[in-house]
Amino acid sequence: MNSPELGAAGQPNRLPSTGLIDRSRVLPFRFDGTRYTGFAGDTLASALLAAGVRLVGRSFKYHRPRGILTAGSEEPNALVELRGGARREANTRATVAELFDGLEARSQNRWPSLSFDVGALSSLLSPVLIAGFYYKTFMWPAALWEKLYEPAIRRAAGLGRATHEADPDTYEKAYAFCDVLIIGAGAAGLTAALGAASGGARVILCDEDFVLGGRLNSERQEIDGLAGHAWARQVEAELLANPDVRILRRTTVFGVYDGGMSGARTFGALERVSDHLPIPPSHQPRQRLWRLIAKQAVLASGALERPLVFGGNDRPGIMMASAVRTFVNRFAVVPGQRAALFTTTDDGWKSAFDLAAAGVQVTAIIDARGVVSPELLKAAKGIGTRILCGAQVVDARGTRALERITVREIAGPLSHFSVDTLAMSGGWNPSIGLCTHLGGRPRWSQQIAAFVPGDTPRGMTVAGAAAGSFSLADALREGALAGAAAVQAIGLGPVKPFGARASDEATAVWPLWCVSESRAKSFVDFQNDVTREDVALAAREGFRSVELLKRYTTLGMATDQGRASSINGHAIMAALTERTIPELGTTTSRPPYTPVAVAALAGTHRGKHFRPTRLCAAHGWAQERGATFMESGEWLRAQWFALPSEADWLSIVTREVNAVRSNVGVCDVSTLGKIDIQGRDAAVFLDRLYINLFSSLPVGKVRYGLMLREDGLVMDDGTSARLAAHHYLMSTTTANAGRVMRHLEYARQVLWPQLDVQICSVSEQWAQFAVAGPNARQLLERLLGDTIDVSRSAFPYLACAAFAWRGVPARLFRISFSGELAYELAVPSRYGDATIRAIMQAGEPFGVTPYGIEALNAMRIEKGHVTGNELNGTTTAADLGFAPMMSKKKDFIGRVLARRPGLSHPDRPALIGIKPIDKSARLYAGAHLLTLGALPTLENDQGHVTSVAFSPTLGHWIGLGLLARGRARLRERIRAHSPVRGGDVEVEVVSPVFYDREGARLQS
């Protein structure tokens, strides 16, 4: 079929008229470079089958030829690579890939070609590739594991190739709320939705398919005289007309989670918005991750047909009986020309009837059961086929696809049938994965030989085939009941009684877990190439629990989680170890039910939108000034302001520091946390939070304060200003703003609810600028004019004031982080941009220099001020030299535990300064402090360097550090040893205050 003919001409297996496809829309596509056509409404699998393509992939371990086994999301074999370039995606199931115009698909895990695959030689090695072969074969010598064995195995095994390019598409996340979530839109799901909607509930109906109806689209059954699929369309129209019903197609509910108000549950669902299109339409995501919050849920996820385990059961052409009906009835495709059926169930026979109706020669019906209902036998007579009851298929042969089957009749002879298609039906496994996501355990039903829901998550009921009720009449009835019950449970209703009827049908099942006579490889888990012999080996070697079996053989560990296959493996193990299936138990299905792309979980939070960014009010101004920004928590802050001629960051920072020390500079300090504290007990409240007294602080003054955690270690530092008798303004470090606010809320609400204190974050209300340097006062006089007297006498160090300035409320604080004469001016953030421009204008005659946090950091190190590097959650107030500040007149948070022996030990590290003996040497933060001559070992470690900076003022690098007994070791020579960044520098221990120790400059 290499010619690109239009329409059915290139589709030899397409039936002439039936099916739920749109024959007016011909869709060309390529598979392994060959051009084919299909129709709108096809999946890639149905289009390939229509074109006569049966071999579509190679298996994971043995590179065996594989075809299409199922027609749904449980497909283990037909995994293909879709699209190209950045959109190349691996391991897509051809059975759920909707066909689109120009679809490019490739087979996987083969070389050089699908039909001739060198890797298939590994089948010859299969004696060593048995279960547990990793552990047995490649154990010795160990050194070869990483270099040889693992790369070789990884090349040979595995499936598709991922792209290495960035994903060009977008993904998004959304929330939806409903009264009743219905999972699955087959017969049971549709009647549940009708019932719930008629009772006034808000309903969300999800189905992973692109057409609602589930098996109704695949079977020839009728409801109320209508074809099943036509009835589904009618119900769909009715639901769509209801504004309280939301239908999510192409949406897989992949997990059940806790969370949601008043007993609701959260469900994760993935909507494949644009997977069926070549590229997503503009402003549409590729996929959307839903969090569905539902008060009640109806699980109507149906059931998956179980394969039969016999020799060669993975040959292309062997297909689930239900999938055969789907291809014939829904897609109008026959899987072959000469077919047989191997079944242990009544409904498997339907496949033979449907194939015959489609004109396919049905050579034989092989039913492993000795006795079959007379109705089935009678119906089978009509299609003129050979019926073998009590018989089993023992072998299936064919080079690239099925050619011949061998059948053993009970104690009878072997007979051979020449067929290209074998439909198999081994019973049905209810799709109950979601029931176990919150710890529920399934229950074994002897009647249907399958696990059915045991305890389900609260608020979830199961209906139809998912509950083990396999007839259409039961599905319709149970769905309607579940919908009505859900509505009743949330106090809505009444519901419209449901009257649709379908005829009863035979659904008897008999379990045949494996054909023991088969000698050839009999696959239990198709996707992971686990055979009956692997299960037997595990049993022989003692890996007999289902969990050990799973890990030893990888049974059920593929992306399909062994959905259709695991039970066969467990049953074989049970028989081998003479236990019942309930005794053996089963493995637990966990989210996600089907694979979910990480991109969908990330949604729009990619790249620089990974988390929100906070921008200062004057950010735009800083950008105009050429600022380089750095992240400080969520904030972006100006790191420095390079002049056009400057390239070296150290020279920029040096210029900025020198400008502040000798003239005047301005720095945006808006990011510091600001907490407004009011109430009659505000002063008491602060006394209990800080280690030092604030009730004694006069109105109009600011004081530096330090607060401890309950465990006695330092939490944060900052200044608090007393704006009025019962009104303080606390400042926190940028990094700790949120944490301190929480701490205060906890103290206020939990520790001392009796206090009259109200707190409120005003961090965002105020933009704040530090104006620092010998000319700061002159600049402010120019800026503020007569508004406020900023002279030394009227506005001394640590004064504060609130006043109106140019029509806005302003606050001024005489505090200094740089150690220079400095003021901080705060204005409402809306005016932050205008204010920084006004400061620059007022400072023009002095040549005011904007400076960034790198210069700020250098200056605070020169002054020995601590920041996050020193307030690192392991230091005490005493370590940092604040012991004298700890008030003895009052209690405060952390006081008691700060006196623990470990926290007051004389050997504790203390804050010190260091300067290199060789003044040209560079220091590194993080370097370990060692005595001279000591080996760099853990036992000899004396502390570490917390912060370093090049001091423009001193002309060499300086550092702060935490050194054992540091304060007693001034003038001692030690080493700063940095094995990571290189360097072993001899340094002198000095006071942490390098500059203006008397504070004359900041008080000037």
Added chain:
Amino acid sequence: MSNPPLTARAPFTGLPFSSANGRGVLAIDRDGLGIATILAHKGQLNALTNRVRERFGIELPRGPYRASAGDVAFAGIAPGSWLVTSEIDSHRFGASLKEGLGAMAAVADQSSGYAVLRLTGPKLREALAKMLPVDLHPRSFRTGDVVATLASHVGATLWRLQDTTDGSPVFEVAVYRSFAASFWHSLASSAAEFGFVPGG
């Protein structure tokens, strides 16, 4: 030097977006709104309630609800705490509120602290569903309801106003001002498929 009044800068000024055609979601920057947080002093709740009733003709809501009269509205955001807005007066509103209620409550001007958007449009709920873990169905979140929540990782306070005459929902959302650009990005990308129209 001269002292001209300072010029305010609106938080959502000049922010980029890209959108499909259409008018699915409309957003108006409410810059200039008077905003203040008030927290009742201990034991003053009844006095505060009475004063608010006298002065504004508003029954102080107990719970996450918003009550308005004239230009002023009180939205409950936490026990004993309200976000108060005024259509006029910007930062002067906080000062006047402090004058009127200061004896019963701690008042803090937040006219610059929050960036507020008024949102409307026939597809607004669909766009907000991509940002907020809140059920905004008209029967579940009624006119006057308030919620403090997270919108795309950004803390947000949201309240519902009267629908427009053509039946479109109207919400206002307040975020801390520094998050304006990030919030805008989330909103614009959530609304892009429906047609996003800044400025109404």
